[in-house]
Amino acid sequence: MDDTLSVPPTATAPGLLLRPWTEQDIPAMIAAHRDPQLRRWLRRPLTTTELARQAIEDRRAAWQAGASYGFAILEAGSGEAARLAGGLVIRSLR
Numbered sequence: 896m897d898d899t900l901s902v903p904p905t906a907t908a909p910g911l912l913l914r915p916w917t918e919q920d921i922p923a924m925i926a927a928h929r930d931p932q933l934r935r936w937l938r939r940p941l942t943t944t945e946l947a948r949q950a951i952e953d954r955r956a957a958w959q960a961g962a963s964y965g966f967a968i969l970e971a972g973s974g975e976a977a978r979l980a981g982g983l984v985i986r987s988l989r
Contacts, residue, residue, distance in 0.1 A: 901971070910971035913983065916954050920967050921947040923979035954984075962987065 904910035916924075921944055927933060928941045941947040954965035963986040969977035 900966075904971070911980070912969045912971050912977055913966040914969070915958065916951045916965055916967045916982070918948065918951065920951070920979060924950070927979070 898915050900913040902911040902913075924941050924947045925944070928937065934940050939946070939950075941950055954963075957963040958965065963984055966983045966985075967979060968981040968983055970980045971977050
């Protein structure tokens with residue numbers, strides 16, 4: 896099963912790619928967690944590579960256990976590397 900989802904671009908929005916978090920996302924995760932507006936809403940800001948790596952490992956474990964599904968959301972650029980735009984977690988509603 897492919898764990899990647901894609902959304903095609905529209906006239907007003909870029910295409911999106913949703914996929915599980917990977918180690919290549921660590922620099923962008925740490926940079927995003929430096930934003931003071933975002934930090935207001937975070938329980939545990941990711942300030943180091945090790946914290947970001949642990950967060951990815953935790954998300955993988957939750958995915959494998961079927962407890963939650965965490966996706967990195969990337970803007971699919973035209974000819975450029977995809978840029979991290981956000982994240983999404985789907986949890987049980989029980």
